[in-house]
Amino acid sequence: DIQMTQSPSTLSASVGDSVTITCRASQSINSWVAWYQQKPGKAPKLLIYTATRLESGVPPRFTGSGSGTDFTLTIKNLQPDDFATYYCQQYASFSPLTFGGGTTVDIK
Amino acid sequence: QVQLRESGPGLVKPSETLSLNCTVSGDSFSRYTWSWIRQPPGKGLEWIGFVSDVGKAQYHSSLKGRVTISRDTAKSQFYLTVNSVTAADTAVYYCARDRSTFDYWGQGILVTVSS
Numbered sequence: 001d002i003q004m005t006q007s008p009s010t011l012s013a014s015v016g017d018s019v020t021i022t023c024r025a026s027q028s029i030n031s032w033v034a035w036y037q038q039k040p041g042k043a044p045k046l047l048i049y050t051a052t053r054l055e056s057g058v059p060p061r062f063t064g065s066g067s068g069t070d071f072t073l074t075i076k077n078l079q080p081d082d083f084a085t086y087y088c089q090q091y092a093s094f095s096p097l098t099f100g101g102g103t104t105v106d107i108k
Numbered sequence: 109q110v111q112l113r114e115s116g117p118g119l120v121k122p123s124e125t126l127s128l129n130c131t132v133s134g135d136s137f138s139r140y141t142w143s144w145i146r147q148p149p150g151k152g153l154e155w156i157g158f159v160s161d162v163g164k165a166q167y168h169s170s171l172k173g174r175v176t177i178s179r180d181t182a183k184s185q186f187y188l189t190v191n192s193v194t195a196a197d198t199a200v201y202y203c204a205r206d207r208s209t210f211d212y213w214g215q216g217i218l219v220t221v222s223s
Contacts, residue, residue: 042215043216044202046209049209087153091208094166095166096169096170100152102153
């Protein structure tokens with residue numbers, strides 16, 4: 001299985017800040033990574049796919065970068081609606097599809 | 109707009125079978141692959157498996173042997189069964205459209221395994 005390791009597990013920030021979440025794959029996955037946002041009691045929402053491509057309707061303050069094994073999700077000008085938990089997911093291998101452990105962005 | 113809705117019992121006894129349905133609307137069901145994903149309380153996401161556009165199923169290796177995913181294209185539904193459940197199977201279960209990434213999700217259903 002391809003392991004996805006996210007860091008940090010928790011991140012405290014203020015409205016207007018820029019934050020970066022990191023995801024490291026246990027082997028090269030090219031650019032086959034997606035990022036999701038999840039709020040309490042809700043299903044995850046797809047933000048970014050193929051490492052850098054923004055899903056339709058997602059604000060451009062969300063950006064993704066990376067390839068190979070190291071990936072980042074950056075949120076610029078953090079808004080109140082952005083306080084949530086974020087997950088990366090690899091889809092280079094379907095055996096199985098795997099997610100990172102999650103990063104919770106909370107209010108400082 | 110694609111909509112998915114999970115349904116099924118919210119409580120299952122240990123050693124019994126968990127069975128869930130996912131009803132899809134607003135989309136061409138048979139064109140896509142559909143997945144089940146679960147999330148234990150307070151924990152992260154775990155992909156369970158999918159049924160493909162041609163009806164082939166694939167499962168997470170950790171659940172293989174206990175899980176079956178199937179579909180009924182006439183009803184635009186797909187299904188999950190998990191046999192011999194234990195407390196470790198307690199989770200919110202989501203169904204989702206699978207394009208390798210998951211772009212549409214159901215609202216989730218909490219299934220508790222308890223006697």
